Amino acid sequence: MANGTIAFDTLTTSDQVKSGTEKSLDTSYIYNGSAKFWISRDSKTDSTHDSFNFSSVADNGTGDHTFTFTNAMSAITYALATHGQEDTGGGGRTVCGKGTPTTTTRQINSNISSSGAVDDFTYTDFLIMGDLA
Numbered sequence: 597m598a599n600g601t602i603a604f605d606t607l608t609t610s611d612q613v614k615s616g617t618e619k620s621l622d623t624s625y626i627y628n629g630s631a632k633f634w635i636s637r638d639s640k641t642d643s644t645h646d647s648f649n650f651s652s653v654a655d656n657g658t659g660d661h662t663f664t665f666t667n668a669m670s671a672i673t674y675a676l677a678t679h680g681q682e683d684t685g686g687g688g689r690t691v692c693g694k695g696t697p698t699t700t701t702r703q704i705n706s707n708i709s710s711s712g713a714v715d716d717f718t719y720t721d722f723l724i725m726g727d728l729a
Contacts, residue, residue: 631648631723631724631725632649632665632667632669632674632724632725632726632727632728633648633649633650633663633665633669633702633723633724634647634648634649634650634721634722634723634724635647635648635650635663635721635722635723636719636720636721637653637661637719637720637721638717638718638719638720639655639659639661639706639716639717639718639720640716640717640718642655645719649665649666649667650663650664650665650666651664651665651666652664656703657714658714658715658716659705659706659707659714659715659716660694660703660704660705660706660714661703661704661706661720662701662702662703662704663701663702663703663704664700664701665700665701665702665724667728667729668699668700668728668729669699669700669724669726669727669728669729670699670726670727670728670729671699671726671727672696672697672698672699673726674697674724674725674726674727675724675725675726676693676697676702676722676723676724677722677723677724677725678691678692678693678704678721678722679691679719679720679721679722680706680717680719680720680721681717681718681719681721682717682718682719683718688708688709688710689706689707689708689709689715689717690706690707690708690709691704691705691706691717691720691721691722692704692705693705699729702722702724704720704722706720
């Protein structure tokens with residue numbers, strides 16, 4: 597049996613479990629409107645809370661990590677959104693892109709906003725929006 601491609605413009609489900617009514621969603625929203633990579637990571641313990649399209653991470657030192665995607669992006673012009681959080685301690689947290697992005701990796705830097713000191717956080721989160729290769 598050969599595998600092929602199914603093409604459709606709208607995804608429809610009966611949603612019988614929750615409401616019993618039919619729902620539909622334009623497939624271009626799924627393709628264009630969803631994150632192509634995301635991760636929630638505890639950089640202090642070097643563990644991942646949850647992720648999507650995440651292959652590996654390189655620890656380049658305190659507050660400096662390079663993440664590798666399972667599936668490459670089509671260009672380096674993707675959008676990056678970041679978040680950093682600690683359960684204790686004062687001061688805001690900043691996570692931002694570092695260096696030149698590639699289609700297969702993204703380096704980030706995390707620091708304490710009030711002092712500028714680099715640090716690893718309990719929650720180092722980011723996502724990427726763009727097109728997969």
